[in-house]
Amino acid sequence: MTASTLWHNPRCSKSRETLALLQQRGVAPTVVEYLKAPPSVAELDRVLKLLGRAPRELMRTGEDEYAGVPADAGRAELIAYMVAHPKLIERPVFIHGKKAAVGRPPEAVLAIL
Known part of the structure; x- marks a missing residue:
């Protein structure tokens, strides 16, 4: 089974919708409240590369x-x-194996399953 992580903000409707969508599909990602536990510099750099995005x-x-x-x-x-300043990081970010997607719209994360 491929490891999955969701950078999540429970106060964000798109983040909540993305988590619910994943759970409906049987995916149980490790949920990281990134505002409380921000990614390291190395982890954010890795995820940006997976996303194919500039900071x-x-x-x-x-x-x-x-x-x-x-x-x-x-x-x-x-x-x-x-x-x-993790509040600046767009949310939610779903990391699934060696792929990543931003859940805007929430259905965008389905493309990497």
């Missing part, structure tokens, strides 16, 4: 913390900033 493409630009992101920040600086 800014996984950032929630509407959050207040985004104002502190330097316009000229490089990849390593952006990842470190996201780890320090």
Whole structure:
């Protein structure tokens, strides 16, 4: 069985819908409340690579913390900033084996099962 993890925010409707959708499909991911237990720099870098996204493409630009992101920040600086301010990480992120998907819309995670 392939290991699965969901970076989850229980206050987010899309995150709750994604978790419910996975459970309906018989998938029981390890649920990580990433606001309480942010990913490490190495883990976030790995997941960004699995997603095929640059750090800014996984950032929630509407959050207040985004104002502190330097316009000229490089990849390593952006990842470190996201780890320090996990509220900036788009949610939910579903990691399944060597694939990852953002649950926006929630059904997007089904493509990697």
